[in-house]
Amino acid sequence: MLNRSKQKTKLTERSPEDRRKDFLEVNDGYTFTEAVSEADRCLQCRNAPCIQGCPVAIDIPGFIKAIQEKDLERSWEILYTTNQLPAICGRVCPQEKQCEERCTVGKIKDSEPVAIGRLERFTADWKRKAGFTPVTIEVTKPEKIAVVGSGPAGLTVASELAKNGYAVDLFEALHAPGGVLTYGIPEFRLPKEIVRAEIEGIRQLGVSLRTDLIVGKTIYFDEIRQKYRAVFLGIGAGAPKFMGVSGTNLNGIFSASEFLTRVNLMKAFRFPYADTPITIGKHVIVVGGGNVAMDAARSAMRLGAQTVTIVYRRTETELPARWEEYHHAIEEGIRFRWLSNPIAYLPGPDFRVTGARIQKMGLGDPDASGRRKPVPLPGVEETLDCDCVIEAIGQSAHRILSEGFKEVRLNRYGYIEVDPETLMTSVPGVFAGGDIVTGAATVIEAMGAGKTAAKGIMRYLTAIA
Amino acid sequence: MTPAIEPTQESVFTIREIAPKIFDMTIVSSTEEGSAALISKHAKAGQFVMIRGGEEAERIPLTIAQTEPEKRAVRLIFQVAGTSTHKLSLLKPGDPVLNLAGPLGKPSEIVEGKKVLVIGGGVGIAAILPIARELYHAGNEVTVVLGARTTALLILKDEFAQISHHLTLCTDDGSEGRKGFVTDAIKDLVAYRGVYDVGWAVGPTIMMKMCSEIAKQLDFPLWTSLNPIMVDGTGMCGGCRVLVGDEVFFACVDGPEFDGRLVDWDNLMLRQKQFKNEEADSYHHCRLEDQLNSR
Numbered sequence: 001m002l003n004r005s006k007q008k009t010k011l012t013e014r015s016p017e018d019r020r021k022d023f024l025e026v027n028d029g030y031t032f033t034e035a036v037s038e039a040d041r042c043l044q045c046r047n048a049p050c051i052q053g054c055p056v057a058i059d060i061p062g063f064i065k066a067i068q069e070k071d072l073e074r075s076w077e078i079l080y081t082t083n084q085l086p087a088i089c090g091r092v093c094p095q096e097k098q099c100e101e102r103c104t105v106g107k108i109k110d111s112e113p114v115a116i117g118r119l120e121r122f123t124a125d126w127k128r129k130a131g132f133t134p135v136t137i138e139v140t141k142p143e144k145i146a147v148v149g150s151g152p153a154g155l156t157v158a159s160e161l162a163k164n165g166y167a168v169d170l171f172e173a174l175h176a177p178g179g180v181l182t183y184g185i186p187e188f189r190l191p192k193e194i195v196r197a198e199i200e201g202i203r204q205l206g207v208s209l210r211t212d213l214i215v216g217k218t219i220y221f222d223e224i225r226q227k228y229r230a231v232f233l234g235i236g237a238g239a240p241k242f243m244g245v246s247g248t249n250l251n252g253i254f255s256a257s258e259f260l261t262r263v264n265l266m267k268a269f270r271f272p273y274a275d276t277p278i279t280i281g282k283h284v285i286v287v288g289g290g291n292v293a294m295d296a297a298r299s300a301m302r303l304g305a306q307t308v309t310i311v312y313r314r315t316e317t318e319l320p321a322r323w324e325e326y327h328h329a330i331e332e333g334i335r336f337r338w339l340s341n342p343i344a345y346l347p348g349p350d351f352r353v354t355g356a357r358i359q360k361m362g363l364g365d366p367d368a369s370g371r372r373k374p375v376p377l378p379g380v381e382e383t384l385d386c387d388c389v390i391e392a393i394g395q396s397a398h399r400i401l402s403e404g405f406k407e408v409r410l411n412r413y414g415y416i417e418v419d420p421e422t423l424m425t426s427v428p429g430v431f432a433g434g435d436i437v438t439g440a441a442t443v444i445e446a447m448g449a450g451k452t453a454a455k456g457i458m459r460y461l462t463a464i465a
Numbered sequence: 466m467t468p469a470i471e472p473t474q475e476s477v478f479t480i481r482e483i484a485p486k487i488f489d490m491t492i493v494s495s496t497e498e499g500s501a502a503l504i505s506k507h508a509k510a511g512q513f514v515m516i517r518g519g520e521e522a523e524r525i526p527l528t529i530a531q532t533e534p535e536k537r538a539v540r541l542i543f544q545v546a547g548t549s550t551h552k553l554s555l556l557k558p559g560d561p562v563l564n565l566a567g568p569l570g571k572p573s574e575i576v577e578g579k580k581v582l583v584i585g586g587g588v589g590i591a592a593i594l595p596i597a598r599e600l601y602h603a604g605n606e607v608t609v610v611l612g613a614r615t616t617a618l619l620i621l622k623d624e625f626a627q628i629s630h631h632l633t634l635c636t637d638d639g640s641e642g643r644k645g646f647v648t649d650a651i652k653d654l655v656a657y658r659g660v661y662d663v664g665w666a667v668g669p670t671i672m673m674k675m676c677s678e679i680a681k682q683l684d685f686p687l688w689t690s691l692n693p694i695m696v697d698g699t700g701m702c703g704g705c706r707v708l709v710g711d712e713v714f715f716a717c718v719d720g721p722e723f724d725g726r727l728v729d730w731d732n733l734m735l736r737q738k739q740f741k742n743e744e745a746d747s748y749h750h751c752r753l754e755d756q757l758n759s760r
Contacts, residue, residue, distance in 0.1 A: 240703040275548045
C-alpha cells in the first residue's frame with residue numbers, strides 16, 4: 001500500500017549527549033515496520049532514475065519492492081547480486097548526491113526522496129543477523145589474478161572476478177583488511193564488525209586474502225606480474241598532506257590519517273586495553289571541511305576533548321562534508337569557525353602546541369571546482385588556544401607506489417593514468433581504480449571503478465587467451 | 466565464522482636474552498610464501514620490519530639484524546623498552562608471530578672500495594650489523610666503533626670482529642675497552658688514521674646527534690638511522706615525520722637513513738617523547754596483566 005508521506009520514515013537517533021560518550025552508532029537503523037512503511041513510499045518507477053544515480057547500478061526498485069512484499073530474503077538476493085558490501089554502502093554512501101538525488105518522490109514539491117540508503121542498510125543488517133550463508137564459487141578459469149589493496153575498489157574487483165570463476169589473490173599491506181573502511185571511517189559511523197562480516201562474505205566466494213604483504217617491497221612488482229595474468233592496483237590515496245605552516249612538527253599535531261588510524265585500526269579508544277595510545281587535548285582544532293574532518297572531530301569529542309573546533313577556509317555553503325555528518329557534528333557540540341585558515345602553530349615550553357594563528361579569509365570568484373575561492377584578508381588574524389591540532393586537508397598518492405611500480409605511467413598529480421573504459425594502465429594486463437586513479441573520493445565510487453576494472457580484466461583475459 | 470585473516474605462517478624459531486633486556490629472536494616461515502621467507506629473500510641492509518606482539522599490540526618498527534633466505538628466517542634484536550617489546554620478549558620458540566611485514570624503508574647506499582666508519586651504540590649495534598657486513602663484503606676498509614653503558618650490554622662483538630678491519634670497543638663505565646663515549650674514540654681514530662669517506666651511526670638519538678656534530682666538523686657524510694614513532698610504517702600516517710635540511714620527510718618511506726649532518730635532532734628527540742606519559746601507563750597496565758596471568 002503506497003505511503004504518501006512527504007517525509008522519510010523517521011529514524012530514532014540516540015541523543016547527542018549519549019553519543020558523545022562512546023563509539024556506538026548514531027542510530028540502530030529501521031525496524032521491520034519502519035522499513036516496510038518507508039519502502040511503501042517507493043513509486044516503482046519504470047525508468048528507475050535511482051539506478052542511474054548508483055555507481056554500481058543496484059536494482060533499487062527491485063530490492064525495495066521485495067521489502068514492500070515483506071520478502072526480505074528476496075530483497076537480500078537482489079541487493080547482493082550487485083553489491084557485496086551493502087551494509088557498508090547503506091551507511092557511508094552519499095545517497096543524497098546519488099540514488100536519492102534522482103528519486104522521483106524527491107522531485108515532488110516539499111517531498112523527501114525514498115530513504116534508499118537506510119533501506120539498503122536494513123536489508124543487509126537483517127541478513128547478517130538472520131544468518132548469512134556463504135556462497136562458494138568454484139574456480140573454472142585458468143588465469144590467476146592479483147588484486148593489490150583490500151579497500152572498497154580491491155574488494156569489489158576481487159568479488160566480481162571470483163563470481164566469474166577466476167582465482168583471485170588479494171593483498172593487503174596492513175594487518176587487517178578493508179583499507180579506508182578499517183583504518184579511516186570511525187566505529188560510530190561504520191562498526192568494524194560489519195566490515196569484517198562483509199569481507200568474510202567475499203573471502204567465502206573463494207578470494208584468498210593475504211595481509212601484511214606490501215607489493216613492491218615484500219614481493220616486487222615484477223614477480224607479481226610474472227606470477228599473475230592480470231594485476232589490479234587499488235592502493236588508495238594514502239599519503240597525508242600537511243598545511244606545511246610553521247610549527248607543523250610540534251607535538252600534539254596529527255594528520256587525520258594518523259589520528260584516525262590510531263583510533264580505528266589500532267583501537268586507541270580502548271587504551272590501555274589496546275596498546276596504541278592517542279593524546280587528546282582539552283581543546284582540539286580540526287582543519288578541513290570534508291567527511292574526514294567531521295570523523296576526526298567527532299572522534300576527538302568521544303575521546304574526551306572539552307572543545308572541538310573545526311576551522312574551515314570557506315563557509316558552510318561550500319562545505320564538502322555530507323550534510324548528515326555536518327548535522328551530527330553540530331548536534332554533538334562541534335564548533336565551526338568559517339573563513340579561517342591556520343598560518344602558524346604556536347609552541348609551548350614542552351614543545352606541545354598551545355595555539356594556532358588563524359588567517360581570516362574572504363570569498364572571491366569561483367575556482368575550478370565551481371566554489372568561491374577563499375582569499376586572505378590582509379592583516380585580519382586571530383589566535384585560537386588549543387593543545388591538539390588534526391589536519392584533515394586531504395591525501396595524495398602513496399609514496400611506495402612511485403618506487404615499487406616504476407613502469408606504470410602516472411599523471412602530474414602522481415595518480416595512475418588509466419584507459420577510462422577498461423581501467424587498464426600504461427602496462428598491458430595491469431589495471432587500476434579507486435582513489436589511486438581519481439584522488440580521494442568515496443567508497444561507492446571506488447566500488448564502481450572496481451566493477452569497471454573487473455569487466456576490463458575479463459575482456460583483456462578473453463582477448464589474449 | 467572462520468577467522469578473517471589466513472592463519473599465520475610465522476613462528477619464533479629461537480629467542481635468547483643476549484644481554485640484560487636485549488633479546489635476539491629468529492622468526493621463520495613454514496612455507497615459501499610466508500612473511501619471514503619473503504622478507505628474507507627481499508631485504509637489504511638498513512631496512513626494517515613492522516611487527517606486533519599480540520592481538521591488541523602496537524605495530525612497532527624493528528631493524529632487520531640478519532636474513533637467511535635458505536632457512537626462510539629473519540633475525541631481530543630488540544631491547545625491552547615498553548609494552549610492545551615486553552610482549553615480544555615473552556614469546557617462546559614455536560609461538561606464532563601474529564604480524565610481520567616488510568622489508569620497509571630504503572636500503573642503505575652501500576659504497577665500494579672506500580674507507581668507511583661504522584658506529585653502533587646500545588641496541589643500535591644490532592641494527593648496524595647488516596650494514597657493516599655488506600660494506601665489508603663490498604670491499605671497503607671498515608672501521609667499527611661499538612659503545613654501550615657497560616660490558617654486559619656490549620653485544621655482538623664476535624660477529625663484528627669477523628666483518629671489520631679495525632674494531633674499537635667503548636663503555637661508559639670503562640668495564641670493557643676504552644672508557645668513555647664513542648665520540649671520543651672517533652676523534653682519536655680520525656686523528657691517527659685520517660678522515661673517513663663516509664660513515665654510518667645507529668644508536669640512541671643523542672649518540673647519533675653527537676656523532677653527526679663530529680661528522681659536520683670533520684666534513685664527511687654520516688648516515689644515521691632515525692627512529693621516530695611510527696604507526697603503519699608504510700607512509701600512510703605521517704607520524705614519523707622528521708626535519709632534514711629544513712624539509713619534512715617521512716622516516717618510514719623516505720628513510721630511515723638520513724645524513725645526520727642535516728637532521729634536526731632536537732626536533733626528533735622532542736617528538737619521540739610525544740606519548741611518554743601514555744607509554745608509561747601502558748607498560749604499567751601490561752605488567753599488572755602479567756601479574757594477574759601468572760597467578
